[in-house]
Amino acid sequence: xxxxxxxxxxxxxxxxxxxxxxxxxxxxxxxxxxxxxxxxxxxxxxxxxxxxxxxxxxxxxxxxxxxxxxxxxxxxxxxxxxxxxxxxxxxxxxxxxxxxxxxxxxxxxxxxxxxxxxxxxxxxxxxxxxxxxxxxxxxxxxxxxxxxxxxxxxxxxxxxxxxxxxxxxxxxxxxxxxxxxxxxxxxxxxxxxxxxxxxxxxxxxxxxxxxxxxxxxxxxxxxxxxxxxxxxxxxxxxxxxxxxxxxxxxxxxxxxxxxxxxxxxxxxxxxxxxxxxxxxxxxxxxxxxxxxxxxxxxxxxxxxxxxxxxxxxxxxxxxxxxxxxxxxxxxxxxxxxxxxxxxxxxxxxxxxxxxxxxxxxxxxxxxxxxxxxxxxxxxxxxxxxxxxxxxxxxxxxxxxxxxxxxxxxxxxxxxxxxxxxxxxxxxxxxxxxxxxxxxxxxxxxxxxxxxxxxxxxxxxxxxxxxxxxxxxxxxxxxxxxxxxxxxxxxxxxxxxxxxxxxxxxxxxxxxxxxxxxxxxxxxxxxxxxxxxxxxxxxxxxxxxxxxxxxxxxxxxxxxxxxxxxxxxxxxxxxxxxxxxxxxxxxxxxxxxxxxxxxxxxxxxxxxxxxxxxxxxxxxxxxxxxxxxxxxxxxxx
Amino acid sequence: xxxxxxxxxxxxxxxxxxxxxxxxxxxxxxxxxxxxxxxxxxxxxxxxxxxxxxxxxxxxxxxxxxxxxxxxxxxxxxxxxxxxxxxxxxxxxxxxxxxxxxxxxxxxxxxxxxxxxxxxxxxxxxxxxxxxxxxxxxxxxxxxxxxxxxxxxxxxxxxxxxxxxxxxxxxxxxxxxxxxxxxxxxxxxxxxxxxxxxxxxxxxxxxxxxxxxxxxxxxxxxxxxxxxxxxxxxxxxxxxxxxxxxx
Ligand SMILES: Nc1ncnc2c1ncn2[C@@H]1O[C@H](COP(=O)(O)OP(=O)(O)O)[C@@H](O)[C@H]1O
Ligand code: SF4
Ligand SMILES: [Mg+2]
Numbered sequence: 001x002x003x004x005x006x007x008x009x010x011x012x013x014x015x016x017x018x019x020x021x022x023x024x025x026x027x028x029x030x031x032x033x034x035x036x037x038x039x040x041x042x043x044x045x046x047x048x049x050x051x052x053x054x055x056x057x058x059x060x061x062x063x064x065x066x067x068x069x070x071x072x073x074x075x076x077x078x079x080x081x082x083x084x085x086x087x088x089x090x091x092x093x094x095x096x097x098x099x100x101x102x103x104x105x106x107x108x109x110x111x112x113x114x115x116x117x118x119x120x121x122x123x124x125x126x127x128x129x130x131x132x133x134x135x136x137x138x139x140x141x142x143x144x145x146x147x148x149x150x151x152x153x154x155x156x157x158x159x160x161x162x163x164x165x166x167x168x169x170x171x172x173x174x175x176x177x178x179x180x181x182x183x184x185x186x187x188x189x190x191x192x193x194x195x196x197x198x199x200x201x202x203x204x205x206x207x208x209x210x211x212x213x214x215x216x217x218x219x220x221x222x223x224x225x226x227x228x229x230x231x232x233x234x235x236x237x238x239x240x241x242x243x244x245x246x247x248x249x250x251x252x253x254x255x256x257x258x259x260x261x262x263x264x265x266x267x268x269x270x271x272x273x274x275x276x277x278x279x280x281x282x283x284x285x286x287x288x289x290x291x292x293x294x295x296x297x298x299x300x301x302x303x304x305x306x307x308x309x310x311x312x313x314x315x316x317x318x319x320x321x322x323x324x325x326x327x328x329x330x331x332x333x334x335x336x337x338x339x340x341x342x343x344x345x346x347x348x349x350x351x352x353x354x355x356x357x358x359x360x361x362x363x364x365x366x367x368x369x370x371x372x373x374x375x376x377x378x379x380x381x382x383x384x385x386x387x388x389x390x391x392x393x394x395x396x397x398x399x400x401x402x403x404x405x406x407x408x409x410x411x412x413x414x415x416x417x418x419x420x421x422x423x424x425x426x427x428x429x430x431x432x433x434x435x436x437x438x439x440x441x442x443x444x445x446x447x448x449x450x451x452x453x454x455x456x457x458x459x460x461x462x463x464x465x466x467x468x469x470x471x472x473x474x475x476x477x478x479x480x481x482x483x484x485x486x487x488x489x490x491x492x493x494x495x496x497x498x499x500x501x502x503x504x505x506x507x508x509x510x511x512x513x514x515x516x517x518x519x520x521x522x523x524x525x526x527x528x529x530x531x532x533x534x535x536x537x538x539x540x541x542x543x544x545x546x547x548x549x550x551x552x553x554x555x556x557x558x559x560x561x562x563x564x565x566x567x568x569x570x571x572x573x574x575x576x577x578x579x580x581x582x583x584x585x586x587x588x589x590x591x592x593x594x595x596x597x598x599x600x601x602x603x604x605x606x607x608x609x610x611x612x613x614x615x616x617x618x619x620x621x622x623x624x625x626x627x628x629x630x631x632x633x634x635x636x
Numbered sequence: 637x638x639x640x641x642x643x644x645x646x647x648x649x650x651x652x653x654x655x656x657x658x659x660x661x662x663x664x665x666x667x668x669x670x671x672x673x674x675x676x677x678x679x680x681x682x683x684x685x686x687x688x689x690x691x692x693x694x695x696x697x698x699x700x701x702x703x704x705x706x707x708x709x710x711x712x713x714x715x716x717x718x719x720x721x722x723x724x725x726x727x728x729x730x731x732x733x734x735x736x737x738x739x740x741x742x743x744x745x746x747x748x749x750x751x752x753x754x755x756x757x758x759x760x761x762x763x764x765x766x767x768x769x770x771x772x773x774x775x776x777x778x779x780x781x782x783x784x785x786x787x788x789x790x791x792x793x794x795x796x797x798x799x800x801x802x803x804x805x806x807x808x809x810x811x812x813x814x815x816x817x818x819x820x821x822x823x824x825x826x827x828x829x830x831x832x833x834x835x836x837x838x839x840x841x842x843x844x845x846x847x848x849x850x851x852x853x854x855x856x857x858x859x860x861x862x863x864x865x866x867x868x869x870x871x872x873x874x875x876x877x878x879x880x881x882x883x
Pocket of ligand 1: 315324342343344345346347348349350351584585
């Protein structure tokens with residue numbers, strides 16, 4: 001918990017939110033203690049005074065200092081806000097979890113009721129309740145709480161439904177846990193975080209609404225005062241001195257914003273979609289050229305379609321930067337299929353995303369050189385709008401990226417054909433008719449049967465394998481020079497996997513595109529690719545033709561190959577395994593594989609082996625090619 | 637006696653107008669103390685059949701029996717346990733490893749000590765007992781799947797249903813989990829239905845398997861016999877599709 005929250009407040013906006021909310025909290029706690037007496041000092045001789053050095057915001061109709069009154073009112077305002085929010089959230093939890101506890105029949109009735117309640121405008125509901133309960137602080141809190149309950153109930157319901165779909169609820173049911181137990185043990189703890197975040201955001205709007213009710217005279221009653229009431233009192237003198245009447249208003253807005261921004265920042269850090277996303281994320285525009293990197297590999301190859309030299313990807317971690325990708329160099333030539341393998345967490349995806357310029361803040365990317373199709377993608381400091389635009393156009397038309405989850409690149413709300421056609425119009429310069437025909441032709445090319453009809457369907461009408469094909473269709477709409485496919489078949493069963501791999505092969509032959517195929521499974525990659533890069537702990541540790549995989553020289557590569565059972569595996573023996581797991585990104589001493597390597601010795605543990613080129617292969621290992629004497633049985 | 641038998645089991649979803657027949661009159665027997673493999677493409681009904689056995693999917697027709705008696709679908713201390721495909725979805729992220737395991741065994745352990753029960757179960761799956769205090773997020777995929785296996789064992793089940801338990805893992809952890817499955821079934825004399833879409837994986841853990849295709853069992857028999865002379869067209873396709881296979 002601590003880390004994401006700390007991370008949350010590292011962006012400037014979030015830091016501002018933290019400062020604001022702290023000030024509000026401090027004022028609420030200490031305001032009345034420090035200025036309480038001063039704020040109620042009546043001074044008839046100085047009524048409705050304009051702002052002055054003594055009275056920053058002037059005085060009210062009884063000559064009391066307005067600025068201190070605003071400060072003192074913080075406590076009551078915040079307390080009432082929290083009270084109303086608590087009522088709303090409790091009501092929301094009650095009604096939101098009701099359908100689950102009550103079972104399908106009664107559940108439906110509750111859901112129906114929530115649906116109607118949500119449809120009423122909140123403030124109207126609050127006014128309605130406020131009038132029923134009569135004017136007064138606690139009845140206003142109750143009114144606002146009840147008015148915000150439906151939307152919290154809806155939120156809870158959605159969250160609960162999400163948790164119910166999880167297998168751990170199924171596992172609990174199988175082991176005989178009842179509904180109530182599942183609610184307490186599994187559901188509530190898991191919806192807590194998003195609920196708190198949304199309650200914080202909601203508190204901001206409750207604060208505003210409460211000010212509204214007090215302003216209308218339905219909330220706090222004299223002699224007590226909150227910001228809304230102060231606003232009402234000040235309004236009488238708005239023509240006399242406007243600054244005075246604005247002060248409580250400013251307080252309301254700032255405090256409301258403080259709650260809102262705090263909630264949004266938390267939501268952002270915890271990866272929760274809040275009710276209204278402010279879009280705190282910024283895209284990285286370009287990669288950074290790092291002239292300080294001195295290159296020990298060869299100079300950039302000119303005729304490669306992709307030429308990467310000493311690529312790094314880092315993330316800020318406190319004052320430091322951790323580097324999940326620590327200096328990767330490789331070439332891909334036109335029409336060639338190259339595999340990138342390694343366990344998850346080794347930096348394969350980050351490498352691919354960096355090449356495709358798809359990494360977002362706070363990721364940092366730097367390299368000695370990154371050339372795609374003859375164009376340097378790095379920002380060498382002399383970039384202008386034109387070059388950036390040209391670069392984006394190049395990436396948009398000549399590089400395609402295919403992910404494991406097709407829904408990352410298909411829009412669920414639009415017809416598949418339209419999505420392809422739009423690409424053709426925007427990037428390919430085709431007119432409507434041409435784009436439509438090309439889209440249908442491409443859907444056919446990715447072996448989708450009856451492409452005309454399919455083009456008019458939505459992604460959800462496609463099966464998993466078909467969606468994957470449609471995404472590949474999106475990728476090849478514009479005849480790319482390079483296709484990067486990141487675990488494109490990991491979620492699919494073997495037959496569909498085989499079809500997708502065949503398809504990628506065929507497109508490569510027909511359109512002459514190069515392919516970078518990423519997978520954790522060597523047996524998948526070797527079927528399609530002629531050359532294989534093996535990655536471990538953020539570096540390439542071996543490169544070899546895939547025909548030579550069975551004679552790989554790096555212990556890691558050999559263990560990866562041996563770990564996959566095939567139809568000839570000896571079933572009387574335990575499968576070879578790789579004990580332990582890849583290291584977390586961070587400082588590494590010696591060979592990064594040494595903690596798991598059966599050949600590791602003292603030199604391996606103290607000195608990192610260089611990546612040595614030998615003909616068309618590269619390997620980084622002190623004992624490259626030596627037999628693996630003992631393949632240790634795993635005890636993690 | 638812990639022979640699990642599906643008698644003419646069907647599972648239908650949806651309304652009568654849009655009916656989806658996920659499982660179509662399946663007859664299948666998982667022999668006592670051993671592993672029966674079940675292969676088939678995604679969407680062929682493997683998982684639905686598995687979920688029906690543990691009461692997570694509604695059975696439209698047929699019965700499921702264990703040792704001749706109907707499998708209880710309600711109440712504590714059930715004789716069937718299930719291991720799911722993706723351990724990051726099947727473990728509660730807010731519950732420590734130890735608590736997850738202990739909670740699952742509530743019905744089965746009598747007056748046993750919590751600590752020693754958890755330690756015992758973790759050591760069965762070759763995990764350091766210190767992980768009892770860890771949360772799933774702190775473990776690797778392979779370690780998480782070991783926890784899920786320990787949790788399945790906690791209720792002292794007679795039958796375990798393993799649904800694609802290595803599909804979401806790296807190949808490097810897959811081998812270790814397969815070794816563990818074989819070891820546990822031998823040691824604890826468990827009955828297991830082992831579901832996978834990968835024939836090479838099924839071949840490694842089980843001597844018999846069944847092939848499911850669009851809701852039906854289309855082939856069943858000795859692993860080596862089916863591989864040598866597959867009788868159904870789909871089985872032939874499956875054999876041809878194995879990466880690096882013998883095709
Ligand atoms: N947004 C991020 N912030 C911090 N670390 C990250 C982020 N994204 C990825 N990483 C880390 O970078 C490493 C490599 O990740 P990735 O490229 O996804 O590996 P692979 O694709 O080989 O599985 C992992 O240890 C991962 O935790
Ligand atoms: S350098 Fe040493 S530890 Fe590293 S892979 Fe080679 S033998 Fe193993
Ligand atoms: Mg990845």
